[in-house]
Amino acid sequence: MKAKKLLVLFLTALMALTILTACGGGSNKLDMDDVNAKVVSMGGDAVVENDGRLNSAVRAVANEFRRRSTYSAAAANDIMVDLLPNLTWRLSTAVLTEADVLADGGSPEQIAASGCVTQQETNGDGYEYYACAMSVENADDEVIWIICSWAVLPL
Numbered sequence: 001m002k003a004k005k006l007l008v009l010f011l012t013a014l015m016a017l018t019i020l021t022a023c024g025g026g027s028n029k030l031d032m033d034d035v036n037a038k039v040v041s042m043g044g045d046a047v048v049e050n051d052g053r054l055n056s057a058v059r060a061v062a063n064e065f066r067r068r069s070t071y072s073a074a075a076a077n078d079i080m081v082d083l084l085p086n087l088t089w090r091l092s093t094a095v096l097t098e099a100d101v102l103a104d105g106g107s108p109e110q111i112a113a114s115g116c117v118t119q120q121e122t123n124g125d126g127y128e129y130y131a132c133a134m135s136v137e138n139a140d141d142e143v144i145w146i147i148c149s150w151a152v153l154p155l
Contacts, residue, residue: 028055028132030109035131038113046120048113051130054150057083061146062136071095071144080148089152090119090127098135098143108133108147115149127151 028050035048057080064079065071073093080091092115101108112131119129133147 028058029135030112030131030133032131034107034109035113035116038110039116042113042117044113044117044120046116046127046129048116048129048131048149051132051150053084054130054132054148058132058134058146058148062134065136065138065144065146071138076146076148084150089150090123091151092116092119092149094145094147096145096147098145101145101147108145111145111147112149115147116151119149119151123151123153127153 030050032048032050039046039048058076060083061076061079065076068075073095076093076095077091080093084091094111094115096111101111112133116129116131120127128151130150130152131148132150133145135143135145138144
């Protein structure tokens with residue numbers, strides 16, 4: 001009986017640890033107010049919001065990138081296409097080193113805003129805009145950013 005109690009206690013602790021580990025670094029790192037201010041400064045009028053579906057897809061990409069030694073926007077898009085709902089949408093993904101993101105005073109918010117403005121110019125009116133950015137460290141301890149802009153045509 002004592003062994004069963006110890007096993008239950010061990011499994012409960014293991015499950016709690018797994019939940020905490022899965023959540024580490026797994027949230028949208030963007031300041032949405034800053035993204036929207038940058039959209040306006042670039043001449044756009046799209047309102048960019050946070051979206052749980054996009055966050056989950058980017059989190060899946062980050063988790064997959066932790067397991068790989070290569071990173072690319074094409075690989076990120078391949079993963080997200082299978083995870084995002086089948087809506088009329090356009091996805092813009094940048095996969096950059098932190099040095100590339102910060103070059104010339106840039107930021108993840110700047111890149112996300114630029115993606116949304118470009119999509120707005122291409123798509124026209126009627127779309128809803130979402131953005132998400134997460135970072136992951138590769139095997140060389142280099143920070144890699146996954147920055148996505150998502151335009152969805154509501155049905």
